[in-house]
Amino acid sequence: MNDIQGSYNAAATDYHQVLKDYHRQDPFELGALEYFARxxxxxxxxxxxxxxxRITAYLAGQGLDVFGVDLTPGMIEVARQEYPELRFEVGSLYGLDLKDDELAAALAWYSLVHTPREDLPLVFAELYRVLRPGGVLIHGFKVGDGSRPLKQAYGHDLDLEVYMYDVADVAGLLARAGFAEVATLTRAALPGEKDAAQAAHIVRKPGTRLV
Structure with a gap:
């Protein structure tokens, strides 16, 4: 069983300590996020x-009006403690508490790694709904086929399934949701990484914002 909330509620504090500065260590992640922000x-x-x-805080440091949403209350509790000046809410990407066309931009930065491929169209449709015309989305993910169980990480026992996706397949799903491609970035696995290549799609909701 894929127990996302239970696993991350238990691991939230240690997860943050392991990953809080990761964007400073991986040029791929930092480059993709900087490109997106511009x-x-x-x-x-x-x-x-x-x-x-951690990414919410990084983008806020770039001058963006950014807030965070996550499924897991434990993760949100840590986020509020670590970055009290920022806004964080519990919510699901399957049904966001946001208005149509509300956002100038959105990130799904490795936040769908526990989402089966058959559910991606539902999530992409929801992301399309909340972006305003001209709005930009970045989706970061692991490249591959199928999934693998994640039973232990960050010093905790977990009950998670990690999904990998084909780059061209995800591009097609985003296009069918209505998005237009801006850029696709990929990198090979680094030495010691358990997973294969990493990828990021940057796409835009077509149209011009009406004032």
């Missing part, structure tokens, strides 16, 4: 599946 017009940015808020 595409954003003024307006709210949703870090959707924000975990403990």
């Amino acid at each position: 595409l954003i017009d003024d307006g709210p940015v949703g870090d959707l599946g924000c975990g403990t808020g």
Whole structure:
């Protein structure tokens, strides 16, 4: 069974300590996020599946009006403790508590790694709904086929399934949701990484914002 909330509620504090500075260590992640940030017009940015808020805080430091949403209350509790100046809420990417066309940009930065491929169209449709015309989305993910169980990490026993996706397949799903491609970035696995290549799709909701 894939117990996302239970697993991350238990591991949230140690998860944050392990990953809080990861964007400073991986040029791929930092480069993708900087590229994404430069595409954003003024307006709210949703870090959707924000975990403990490390990327939310990074983007806020770039001057963006960003807030975080995550499924797991334990992750949100840590995020609020670590970054009290920022806004974090519990919520699901399957049904966000956001208005249509509300966001200037959104991130699903590795926040769908526990989502089966057959559910991706539902989530992409929801992300499309909450982005305003011209809004930008970045989706980071692990490249591969199928899934693997994750039973132990961050010093805790977990009950998770980690899904990998084909780059072209995800691009097709995003296109069918209505998005237009901006960029696709990939990198090979680093020495010691358990998973294969990493990828990020940056896409835009077509249209021009109406004032």
